[in-house]
Amino acid sequence: MKIFSTVAELHASSGNQNKRRILVPTMGALHAGHISLIRLARENAGKDGEVAVSIFVNPLQFEPGADFSRYPRPESADAEACRAEGVDVLFRPVPNEMYADDRSTYVEETILSERLCGASRPGHFRGVCTVVTKLFHLLEPQAAVFGEKDFQQLAIIRRLVRDLDFPVEIIAGPTIREPDGLAFSSRNQYLNAEERAQAPVLRVALLEAAQSRENSSARILTTVRTKIESAPLARIDYAEIVSADDLQPRLTIEPRSLLAVAVFFGKTRLIDNIHLG
Numbered sequence: 201m202k203i204f205s206t207v208a209e210l211h212a213s214s215g216n217q218n219k220r221r222i223l224v225p226t227m228g229a230l231h232a233g234h235i236s237l238i239r240l241a242r243e244n245a246g247k248d249g250e251v252a253v254s255i256f257v258n259p260l261q262f263e264p265g266a267d268f269s270r271y272p273r274p275e276s277a278d279a280e281a282c283r284a285e286g287v288d289v290l291f292r293p294v295p296n297e298m299y300a301d302d303r304s305t306y307v308e309e310t311i312l313s314e315r316l317c318g319a320s321r322p323g324h325f326r327g328v329c330t331v332v333t334k335l336f337h338l339l340e341p342q343a344a345v346f347g348e349k350d351f352q353q354l355a356i357i358r359r360l361v362r363d364l365d366f367p368v369e370i371i372a373g374p375t376i377r378e379p380d381g382l383a384f385s386s387r388n389q390y391l392n393a394e395e396r397a398q399a400p401v402l403r404v405a406l407l408e409a410a411q412s413r414e415n416s417s418a419r420i421l422t423t424v425r426t427k428i429e430s431a432p433l434a435r436i437d438y439a440e441i442v443s444a445d446d447l448q449p450r451l452t453i454e455p456r457s458l459l460a461v462a463v464f465f466g467k468t469r470l471i472d473n474i475h476l477g
């Protein structure tokens with residue numbers, strides 16, 4: 201596995217331009233969800249292709265006062281996990297490799313980014329679009345893999361690629377969960393024992409909604425909210441039913457409707473979603 205920490209090293213590397221390269225962008229603290237995306241990348245790259253993983257805790261996508269400085273950075277465990285998965289290229293730059301102090305250019309998607317997580321995290325998706333653009337330029341992958349857990353991010357990246365003509369195929373990987381249904385997330389480790397015990401209520405509420413025969417979004421959302429609020433430590437940020445494609449609200453359940461929730465347990469904000477209809 202080649203490890204690059206600087207842009208200069210990456211450029212100097214004798215990358216084989218003819219090899220199919222699949223990129224898995226991450227912020228590290230790798231868990232089973234990330235590993236599943238790396239395996240999907242490997243399948244897609246084929247035996248002659250290359251899997252590249254980036255690990256970069258991107259300061260631009262943390263709102264002021266958010267958890268940028270305490271975000272977990274287990275560097276050697278992450279490198280070991282990549283090695284064990286047969287990753288070919290690990291790119292893990294430090295922030296000043298990626299951003300000049302006087303940077304003044306950003307990439308911004310202006311419609312899908314306004315709602316849901318974008319409403320509670322101003323600037324977050326601008327940070328995501330900017331870093332993904334840079335990673336696509338630096339690593340020149342033919343395809344990139346993103347998780348459906350961050351479905352809004354996935355929709356925005358698809359829009360970015362379409363609108364700015366990136367020659368990169370976007371591949372979606374399913375959400376991987378703990379045995380009790382909680383989606384793996386690097387932020388789960390912030391939860392204390394009590395919060396962790398209550399967090400699976402998200403999945404329970406989503407599954408109940410998907411199994412109900414209810415067609416009215418408003419009624420489904422009332423049931424979902426009541427269920428989530430039955431966990432004393434849960435504080436709902438949003439619960440919405442939207443189109444999985446353009447993220448616009450849906451009043452009734454139709455094909456490609458998505459129920460998405462964001463819930464705080466203490467200071468930790470967890471997100472999850474499920475397809476309805």
Ligand code: AMP
Pocket residue numbers: 225226227228232233234236237345346347348349350373374375376377383384385386
């Ligand atoms: P992050 O390191 O949190 O920025 O996530 C990197 C990638 O992993 C993103 O494409 C996420 O959507 C994806 N991801 C995060 N959690 C999961 C999960 N539980 N299952 C599948 N993919 C995930």
